Amino acid sequence: MAASITWLGGWSWVILGLVLIGGEVLAPGVFLIWFGLAALLTGAVVGLTDIGWQIAALVFAGFSLVTVLVGRLLMRHKSEEPDAATGLNDRGRQLIGKVFRLEATMLGGEGRIRVGDSSWRVTGPELLAGSDVKVVGVEGATLLVEKA
Numbered sequence: 001m002a003a004s005i006t007w008l009g010g011w012s013w014v015i016l017g018l019v020l021i022g023g024e025v026l027a028p029g030v031f032l033i034w035f036g037l038a039a040l041l042t043g044a045v046v047g048l049t050d051i052g053w054q055i056a057a058l059v060f061a062g063f064s065l066v067t068v069l070v071g072r073l074l075m076r077h078k079s080e081e082p083d084a085a086t087g088l089n090d091r092g093r094q095l096i097g098k099v100f101r102l103e104a105t106m107l108g109g110e111g112r113i114r115v116g117d118s119s120w121r122v123t124g125p126e127l128l129a130g131s132d133v134k135v136v137g138v139e140g141a142t143l144l145v146e147k148a
Contacts, residue, residue: 009046009047010043010044010045010046010047010048011043011047012043013039013040013042013043013046013056013060014039014040014043014047016036016039016043017036017037017038017039017040017041017042017043018036018040019036020032020033020035020036020039021033021036021037021040022036023036024036030071030075031068031071033071034064034067034068034070034071035064035067035068037063037067038060038063038064038066038067038068039060039063041063041067042056042059042060042063045059046059090138092120092138092141092143093138095115095120095135095138095143096135096136096137096138097134097135097136098134098135099132099133099134099135099148100113100114100115100132100133100135100145101113101114101130101131101132101133102122102127102128102129102130102131102132102133103119103129104129105126105127105128105129106122106124106125106126106127107126108126109123109124109125109126110122110123111123111124111127113133113143113145120141120142120143121141121142121143122135122142122143122144122145123139123142123143123144123145124144124145124146124147125146125147127147131147131148132147132148133145133146133147133148134146134147134148
């Protein structure tokens with residue numbers, strides 16, 4: 001009976017790991033790579049020890065749990081840092097501290113400025129058209145400005 005399941009040795013786990021890591025290219029996101037890494041680790045354990053396929057499956061399950069959790073932690077920290085530091089994908093935040101000219105007189109504390117080829121709604125003190133304003137904050141799609 002043991003001879004009939006020897007194909008599930010260490011090399012089978014390594015091949016499975018490489019297939020899963022290769023599948024990461026076809027699947028969106030970063031997920032299969034963690035299972036592939038778990039399979040590679042399981043292949044190393046099975047290759048170094050003489051454990052049965054049942055224990056190998058449990059080792060794979062344990063490694064999978066650990067690699068997925070570690071992967072989630074790594075991806076969460078990685079995805080938070082760039083956007084927070086650069087304001088990437090948050091164009092309004094990129095404009096904080098910059099000075100622009102009002103397109104029209106601000107009435108009721110609201111007006112508009114031109115930034116490149118787009119027009120932004122601004123709120124702040126009532127100022128005349130042509131006044132220079134400095135962006136000091138963002139609320140949704142509205143820029144908060146003060147006299148420059």
